[in-house]
Amino acid sequence: KDGASGFLVKFNEGFSSPPHIHNITYRGVVIQGEVHNDDKNADEQWLPAGSFWIQPSGESHITAARDKVNMAYIEINEGPYL
Incomplete structure (x- = not known):
């Protein structure tokens, strides 16, 4: 939906996404472990x-x-996040 939102994400061990893009700018904060x-x-x-x-x-x-x-x-400042 429109507006600010956020979510927690946990990745599987050894996870690596394919190259991709998003329709909005977002910020990611590492809470536990290490992320690239x-x-x-x-x-x-x-x-x-x-x-x-960012x-x-x-x-x-x-x-x-x-x-x-x-x-x-x-963390997403404005949506929708696709």
Whole structure:
């Protein structure tokens, strides 16, 4: 829906998404474990708990998690998030 929203996400161990885009800009905050979020050709940069990233709308990226224990909060300032 329109408006601000957010959600918690837990990835499977070794998860790596295919390159993809989103229709809105969002912020991700690592709560537990380590998460990588960047261009598919970027060097791996594992963000530990307490780190955050901003994903601009329309920018191709992958999201990955290597450990079984991980969690991130995705914050959206305006929707809808597709």
